[in-house]
Every structure is written in structure tokens, then in C-alpha cells.
Amino acid sequence: MNIVRSIMISSCELPLSFWGDTAECVAYIRIRSSTKANAGGRSPLELLTRTAHDLSDIVVFGSPCTVHRDTRNKSIGERGERGVITGKSDEVKRYRSNIPRSKTVVVTQHVRNVKTLKKEQNAHLRRVHLAYKTEAEEIFGVKTSDKQLEAVSVQKLKGHGQKTAWTCDIHRTRSVCRKDAETNVRHDSKRIGEARNVLNSVREPDPKNYVEVMRSELKEKWQIAMKEELEALEDNELWAVEVPPHKSHVLHTKWVFKTKTDGDGSIERFKAPLVACDNEQVFGVDYGLTFAAVMELSTVKVLLILALRWGVPARHGDIPNAYVKEGKEQQLEIFLAIPQGMIVVESVLNKLGVDTKDKLALRLKKSLYGLKQAGRLWSQLQHANLVDAGFTRCLTDMCLYLKHQDSETTIVGVYVDDLLVTVSKIILVREFFDEMRSLSIKDLGQVSKFLGMRVALNDGRYLLDQEAAFEGVLDQHGVMNAKGVRSPIGEENNDTEDDPVFLTVQSSTKNEPTMRDFQSLVGSLLWLARCTRPDISFAVHKATRRTHRPTTNDWKLAKRIVRYLKGTKSMKFEMRITDKNPKGFSTASWSDSDFAADK
Known part of the structure; x- marks a missing residue:
């Protein structure tokens, strides 16, 4: 909380009502920042997920910015609104921006004109960045030339005249060094992943006729x-x-x-x-x-x-x-x-x-x-x-x-x-x-x-999953490389659309989703929810409310559910005996809290 007070009172001069956003932003950075308490200086989240996280796109908390509206909105009006950046989304690559005029919080990647550090602060940050060169080489065993490192510093740490989003956190510079040093490792991992995808796709698709x-x-x-x-x-x-x-x-x-x-x-x-x-x-x-x-x-x-x-x-x-x-x-x-x-x-x-x-x-x-x-x-x-x-x-x-x-x-x-x-x-x-x-x-x-469910009897319990069926859904809809998220529905999916953009019956481009694509994807998700994944039931049923005329937001919700399943595809539906009474069965019943509106 001392960091929260420091940011709000000394740095940003924001009202106290922003303390929750400040705390969330601090927590986001802390768990992704390297620490001496862990071996190799790894971050807490890296220990948990075994994946290195990059903080190079973090923006200074409280930075004034311009939030661009959806370009597909055909109404006459301004294309941008003034806002204040209050953090980064924990699940998607977007920034949380507070719009003072409408008193709303928008989660978007269309952020421009970010006014962050002054010239003196930039110079100090650049010196700190160069100081970590030796430490990065010792940790990762990869040498980076002064010219390369200076080029990175100049590019990443330009003054406020540039429309560049970055951070003043000292750990940000360390992650930049980490990113440069691990370039070869990441490329190798990417190649391994691509090879694995090729092996998975070797099987010829079923003939249609x-x-x-x-x-x-x-x-x-x-x-x-x-x-x-x-x-x-x-x-x-x-x-x-x-x-x-x-x-x-x-x-x-x-x-x-x-x-x-x-x-x-x-x-x-x-x-x-x-x-x-x-x-x-x-x-x-x-x-x-x-x-x-x-x-x-x-x-x-x-x-x-x-x-x-x-x-x-x-x-x-x-x-x-x-x-x-x-x-x-x-x-x-x-x-x-x-x-x-x-x-x-x-x-x-x-x-x-x-x-x-x-x-x-x-x-x-x-x-x-x-x-x-x-x-x-x-x-x-x-x-x-x-x-x-x-x-x-x-x-x-x-x-x-x-x-x-x-x-x-x-x-x-x-x-x-x-x-x-x-x-x-x-x-x-x-x-x-x-x-x-x-x-x-x-x-x-x-x-x-x-019925497409894998059923395994293990230690007196049944484990059900549809991992193979879900892989077929990913392949059918071309989302094999989707990145996982932690929940099937997010804050951005609860907003009502003032000017919705509806999906077309026929696409004009190859990558444009159509109404039939949405209906096919949601139908597959509905089957998965009914069989082995009750955790996506609410999100799927929310997406099916407008299958007759889906919007782009409905498509984004369906894709988010897919991303959630991609990250949890190995999750299994467990069934076990909780009542140890061998003589008979006990029946338990549930109903909704208002008893179906007393009907």
C-alpha cells in the first residue's frame, strides 16, 4: 500500500477513488517482475506458469492519453476521447483507460498520444537500463553489444514527443534485457511449437465426396x-x-x-x-x-x-x-x-x-x-x-x-x-x-x-474430457494458435453495444467471420458445455442469445471462450462417490434462489 500511496499522491495526483485501480496495477507489475528471492531472479508468475512475462509495454499509471473509438462505428463524431491510463488488462493485451467525461472504464488497445516521462526522467531511465547490461549477460550467458543495447534504449525510451507507450518501472528495463537475451531461446521454442502443429496436422482431412x-x-x-x-x-x-x-x-x-x-x-x-x-x-x-x-x-x-x-x-x-x-x-x-x-x-x-x-x-x-x-x-x-x-x-x-x-x-x-x-x-x-x-x-x-467423451476409470472415480474433440473445433475454425485466458468471459463482454456491428451472411474477405461461422462455433461450444465443461455454461448461453443475428462482440465472446478452453483443455470432469453409505442411495435436490419466480 505504500507504493499505492506514493503513486497516487506524489506521481499521479489522482483522486483517492482510484486507489483500487492503482493497487491492481501495482500487483500486475510486481508478480511479473524479477526478484532476488527466486532462483535466477525469476518472477513469481514465472515460477507458477513456467513462462517468462514481458513488461516492456507497461504504461506509466495515470498517464494522459487519447482513446480511439471503434473505426467501424459510422456515426458522425469525434474519433477519440481524452482518458487516463489506469493499468493493463490481466487477460488480454489491452490497456484500462478511464474516460473522465463519461465516467467509464474502457479496455482497449487503441491508445495513442500517451504523455509519460519528461526528458530528465528519460535520461535517468536510460542510464539504469545500461547498468543492467552486465547483469543480463551473467544471468543468460548471451552478450549484447553496446551499440545494440543503445539502439534498443533509444528506440524504447524516447521522450514525450513520441507516441510510444512504455513504463518508468525499473523492472521494465530488466525485462527488456531479458527479452533481448532470450531472443534465440524464444525463436527455438517457436520453431518447436510450429513443428508440433505440423505433426498434429499431418492427418489428411476427411473427404467430402x-x-x-x-x-x-x-x-x-x-x-x-x-x-x-x-x-x-x-x-x-x-x-x-x-x-x-x-x-x-x-x-x-x-x-x-x-x-x-x-x-x-x-x-x-x-x-x-x-x-x-x-x-x-x-x-x-x-x-x-x-x-x-x-x-x-x-x-x-x-x-x-x-x-x-x-x-x-x-x-x-x-x-x-x-x-x-x-x-x-x-x-x-x-x-x-x-x-x-x-x-x-x-x-x-x-x-x-x-x-x-x-x-x-x-x-x-x-x-x-x-x-x-x-x-x-x-x-x-x-x-x-x-x-x-x-x-x-x-x-x-x-x-x-x-x-x-x-x-x-x-x-x-x-x-x-x-x-x-x-x-x-x-x-x-x-x-x-x-x-x-x-x-x-x-x-x-x-x-x-x-459420444465423443473420453472416459477413464481411475482410483474409484470417472474422469471425463473432450480434448480430442476440442482440438477438432480449433482446427475447424482456424484458431489452433489461440492464446489461453483465465476466464471464459471478461468485463468487456458485459457492455451493451450502442451501435452494434452485425456479422454478415457472406464474408468479403477470407478472415472475416460470418453468421454461419459463429453459429457453427457456438454449437460446438454448447455441446462441450453440456458434456464435460459446465464451467463455460454461462458464457456459452450468453453467446447463444443472438445466434439469429450475432454481432462482432458476440464473435469476440465466442473466441474468448475458445481461448479459455485452449488454456484449460486438459481439465477433466470428475465424478466420484462422496456418500460412503453402502446400503443405499441418498438424493439431493437444488433449485434457483427464487424458486423460478414462485411459479
């Missing part, structure tokens, strides 16, 4: 995946090759190429499911009702907790080609065009009396992926099989099934073709998969990845 597969370096692997898909569909007697009736509605198909990875992001297998183009379907002609429920994500976590309580690890079940196991609606006739890459032998062409496969179509006997009603038909088949096996559907979650037998319990959660099985006794696992043999359910063993 059949043409890209034919040009891909992994062409043979994708062709094998397509061949396996066609063989599986034909083994299930999914269709019959026929000449379609005149003026019949024929749907096109497309291949969806997907590289399946394990929890660590390593390639597991190549998949190429054949799907129908549902955008060509006509209601009443080739589809009817379409609703199909999926398991709640909260149910997934409840099942994992039950597995911990019973001491039997949860099992993961998978049903290959699930949708093709159920027949279609009897009253509907659905025809598909011959898929790309499918070969029709000459004997079939001669039998049907045609000379080319373009005149043929596939008449569906069963459902197929992509059809609007496929999910509903599969859900009905799965429900019928579970009920026949003695299971009862839960009243609160239509995709949760329970079975009680001789004081033992089996619980199954269904998410389309993925099953999460929790039992009170290990022998019930084999019984369940034997009973569901008609659906060809695969027992994948102890659950390790479910």
Missing part, C-alpha cells in the same frame, strides 16, 4: 471401407435392383467419409456409411412420422455414478448398421439411385433388359441411414427387443431401460446405436449381451469413449 476420395492419398483405404459397407447392406438384404416405374420418385445417395479415432485421437478405423439424401424426400410419398428420442446427457453421468456405487465398470455396446435392421413402412415405396462406386454386373443388366446401370434403381426393403424416418423405425425395433428381454422403459427418459431380477439390477442407456450398460453384478453383463444377440450388439468392453 466421392470425387475427393478418388484424389486422396488414402484412396485404397476409403475404397475398402465403401466395399465393406456395400457388402454389409447386401448381406442384410436391404434392397433389390429394379427398373423404377415411370415418373417414380428416386432419391439420390451420398457417401459420408469419417475417420474414427480413439480417446487419444489416434486413428481407429475408416468408415464410409451410405446415406440417403433426405432433402429430396416428400412427406406422404416416402416418409411419415420422424420423431425419435435420444438419451439425456445427465442420464449418462447417472449411469457412470451407479457403476461406481456397484463397483462394476460400465460397459459400452455398439450396434453396427443399426438402421438397416428394421423394415420400412409397408405402405411406402422408396427408390434409390445407384450409388457412386457400386458395380452392377452385366448378367443383371441383361436380365433387366437395360444396357446401363443409370436406368436402374434400388427398391428399399428396409430402412437406410439418412432417411427422415430411419431413427424412429430403429428406435421402435430396439424398444421391442428390450421389452421382450424383460426391460421396462423409464418414465423420465425414454431411452433408459431397467430390469430387476433376483434383487439384482441391469440398467441400459441407449443413444441411437450406442449403449451404456450398468449392472449391479458382473455376471449380468454377459447375460444382457446374450439376450440381445438378435440385434448383433458388440461388447466393446469397459467404456473408454462415449
